[in-house]
Amino acid sequence: MGDRKAVTASSGGFDAVVEHILIHYRWVFVIVLLPLSLLYDVLLYVRSWVVFQLSSAPSKHASKVENVAKQVRQWSAEGARTPMCTARPSWQTMSFRHAKYKKTMFTVNVNLVDILDLSAERRTVRVEPLVTMGQLTATLDPLGWTLPFVPELDDLTVGGLVMGTGVETSSHKHGLFQHICVAYELVLADGSVVQVTKDSDPDLFYSVPWSYGTLGLLTAVEIRIVPALRFVKMQYEPVRSLEEADTVLRRQLDLPEENEFVEALMFSKDEGVVMTGQMVSCVDWGKLNEIGRWHKPWFFEHVRTFLRSGPGVEYIPLRDYQHRHSRSLFWEIKEIIPFGNNPVFRYLFGWMTPPKVSLLKLTQTQAVKKLYERNHIIQDMLVPIEKFKESVLFFDEEVAVYPLWLCPFRLPSEPGMLRVDKDSMYIDIGVYGVPTRKDFDPKETTRRIEAFVSKAKGFQMLYADTYTTREEFRKMFDHSLYDKMRSRLKCDKAFPEVYEKVCRKARD
């Protein structure tokens, strides 16, 4: 990775040798982690299986929520000395950083991990906040239902996606994760439990998304579901310039009835592949590609082959499609297991991959962390689709990291943090990897990118590092409804402001 030598040379003697081994041979440790990751998943699986067999989750939900409320009352009885946050340890979460505030705040156990109810009539599923995307697709897809879209990475939780955000390739039709949610159950700062919908309390309903747990503790979410078909018919269309990428993307976005899924990967600023897909129940068996099987190439490498072979069509099982970037952690896995896409490795060990993000986070050493800090960027920027070309060129000048993930999404004009004047089409530009520009500086470069995005009327995803000042942050995100709700719900002492949770200073 990038500047490995510089980091290694910064220490001397024994430390330098250890650091060298940890950085250059991290894959050895990661391979040891693989069976542990698998064991972790198996234990979760057994636990969920037992819960399902006992059908115990729905009947226990109320008492688990009461336990959350009891902790909030206890916080108040103890004098409300420090603000509250969830007790979920930082290493389990889907972001590179660890939240410092977990060590100082009053932590509330929100240990709610089950799927509660599926209603075919209402077309919704009711879940607890720690239910993961992997768990939901494994449950819903075989029953013939699925989420309108499934944010990638199996271990993303419903709570994190509601309080943060989620975006995927059907977002051009369905919007962000908040737009497929119809009701929230929350424990508020006074210990009361409320059920909120768009109609019952619009102010609270619209201010929950992007509030990062700073208005209340989420204990259940009702999410829309749609009928699931077994396969996705995929069309791959290579593009040879940014202009062409823009034209093809817009053409495909103009056909929402035909295209359930729209996504693109740019492999340089002039070369990429636009992918469109529809759910189907019949396949041309000769074109079936079960990309989720353990020995299959990493999905982004598979996509790259269409640059050589030209346009193509194939069929992918639905769940394999929904988790297509999970096995390669988008393309981050190549920094961790450089030979992971080699067929020998895939056939022998592919069934144990990916290593769990949480275990990678838990076991990463200071040396690796520093290396990532200095030579790596993980950012998602949400910009109006009109700014697409300009943004890719800007990212290219600043970091030139490829592949670049492009995911268009619809942003309705609604109250809340993401305020737009009219319903608009945006695009998520995801940059994950080692910048190849020599003058990359984690802070200064990110600040320039943030300023560009803000000027373009865009938004930064906040699981990533934000270096904005409080004023810049408030300019990017509309706080008017949020401030009103914090005052109505008396959040001042109970929860920090969003900025205090997401700014770079709040994270290690």
Ligand SMILES: Cc1cc2nc3c(=O)[nH]c(=O)nc-3n(C[C@H](O)[C@H](O)[C@H](O)COP(=O)(O)OP(=O)(O)OC[C@H]3O[C@@H](n4cnc5c(N)ncnc54)[C@H](O)[C@@H]3O)c2cc1C
């Ligand atoms: C009808 C039905 C009802 C169910 N009801 C419930 C329920 O009430 N409560 C419940 O918790 N589960 C429930 N499940 C989920 C069940 O536990 C999953 O089907 C199973 O856990 C997933 O295993 P898999 O081998 O199919 O997927 P895998 O391919 O092994 O899992 C894919 C990924 O999903 C993630 N994952 C899978 N299951 C879990 C989990 N339980 N927790 C965290 N991550 C997970 C893992 O990270 C893994 O990487 C239900 C399933 C069905 C079919």
Ligand SMILES: NC(=O)C1=CN([C@@H]2O[C@H](COP(=O)(O)OP(=O)(O)OC[C@H]3O[C@@H](n4cnc5c(N)ncnc54)[C@H](OP(=O)(O)O)[C@@H]3O)[C@@H](O)[C@H]2O)C=CC1
């Ligand atoms: N495809 C996609 O869209 C992807 C999205 N992401 C991002 O990852 C994050 C989700 O990761 P995940 O590990 O699931 O979530 P996290 O545990 O990181 O939680 C994210 C935020 O939500 C708050 N939160 C979570 N659950 C609750 C709850 N029950 N009550 C109150 N607040 C809660 C957390 O508060 P606290 O700090 O108090 O714990 C935290 O501030 C999101 O920010 C998402 O945008 C990442 C990768 C892909």
Ligand SMILES: CC(C)=CCC[C@@H](C)[C@H]1CC[C@H]2C3=C(CC[C@]12C)[C@@]1(C)CC[C@H](O)C[C@@H]1CC3
């Ligand atoms: C699709 C969207 C919106 C975001 C995808 C983001 C992911 C690529 C990152 C989210 C968490 C990241 C972490 C890592 C790689 C990139 C993510 C998966 C590591 C695994 C990189 C290696 C480190 O040692 C641990 C990191 C944990 C978080």
